[in-house]
Amino acid sequence: MPPKDLSLPFPLSKQTLAALLKACSSQPLQLKKIHALVLTSGLSVKNSLITQLLTNLVTLGDTQYARKLFDEMHKPRIFLWNTLIRGYAKNDMPMESVSLYAKMSALGVRPDGFTFPFVVKASTELPESWAALTIHAHVVKYGLEYNAMVRNELMIMYVKFGDMGLADYLFETMTERDLVAWNSFIAACVQMGYASKALALFHQMGLARIKPDAVTTVSALSACGQLGCLNIGNKIYESAVNDGMESNIIVENARLDMCMKCGSTHVARTLFDEMRLRNVVSWSTMILGYAVNGKSEEALALFSRMQNEGPKPNYVTYLGVLSACSHARLVSQGRAYFSHIVDSNDQNVRPRREHYSCMVDLLGRSGHVEEAYSFILGMPTEPDAGVWGALLGACAIHKNIKVGQVAADKLFELAADIASYHVLLSNMYASAGRWDYVDKVRLRMRKKCIKKVAAYSSIEFNSEVHVFYSGDNSHPQSSSIYQKLEDLYMQIRSLGYISEVGSVHHDVEMEEKEAMLRVHSEKLAAAFGLINVEPESPIRVMKNLRTCDDCHNFFKFISRVSMREIIMRDKSRFHHFRNGTCSCKDFW
């Protein structure tokens, strides 16, 4: 037990002070009192005691006090530099970590193999890559580029800065490519959205006869969720269970998420009910999964059960709750949940910017654009691009050009180079028929070299992901896909389907608009699905952007004529089509 009272009689021996340090290693206040004792002790071993103290402080996260001790020391040893650089890196202060390294370098202190893992990791967290690149040069200069851990961090660094070529090179030329190296590479790819690359690596790993562990499995499942490949994911999970990973809660949660991201809410629920242990991530995953699948009742029911018998909700849980309200247009309930978190005494669930974005989305898309705008003006923190983006999205739907222009102005101050905001603005003008403004936005995009993200859709079949772009002819089954589309059009026109040319945001002739709509990527993917997917399975189409009114309508019709369940995941939510209707009730 740590002693309660440190006002002890002097003088204290080195042994006593060391013992005190050890006993108080988890109590920052006591450590500071010990610091005072050390300073007045007059012991010759002061430096080793301070070293010990500084290490403890860093472990506890008090980098500020640790830095104070550090700055008071005369010529600190490399170990202390490393300790503090590590402390900053681990306490989410990458800039401090990197600048301490810069200082060390300027003073001519030679870094060692322990310095670089921390500082490379910290430099990866910075928004600009130049510090990281400089540090890579230092790694080479000091001959540490084949140190396994340093190289591992460098590889992660290049994935995060988007240089997959160099990341691959560093991975291929590793001297010892152990399980952690594979896992690092795969995880970094998943986190940066290179899901296909991650699965390719996972496959390669199998060929190299390296057995995946729980960490690999979690990343692989996450990749499957991103890609929407339910079958591959299930196979990966099965073999993980064979290797004894079924009771790992993170693996279980990753599987829940994978099911939810593939639109398999029922399966996810069964798994959830069968879990022996569920933590806040399990509950939040379910609530969020229900929310994006448009099952708001299930989401809110589960949340209320969580409040009764589950773990304490955190801010992610509340994002799920608000998102459930938003996707189902539950305006007053959303407002009530929001004031609940505003009034909460729990610092953990205090509303963050993401909650505000969610509320703006809820208010705005449900038609309360002005209220959404004043809601932003009343925010206690500076609104970010996410918040203004939600408002602009609502303005595009409701053709509110006045507010939309305000949002767009803010967005171009905060995030001028994000294509999707320019596209939203242009679509807003287009749907209001203001083609003069549409041209202005397009011109500005061209001037700034901002490229629209190309729309594509994908569908998993036979353990492969088939990708389609708009008007794509590259698929081997291309001709039968287009034939299938023609057949479908024949069938659904007789049932009253008419193209929604309002979905085309180009100022062209009617016929041309229809021609553009006919080959939208999600339609190609759906036709491929109808040809290939076994009749008893639903057809799951994933799209990287939001779907348009015409495709949505088209999917409703084809679900009716084909008598198939069609699940479409777009950028923001799921649409479950069955017998001519969609689960979103045409609100999205």
Added chain:
DNA sequence: ATAGGGTTAG
């Protein structure tokens, strides 16, 4: 004395 990889949200 110090060291690399994992789930929800963005």
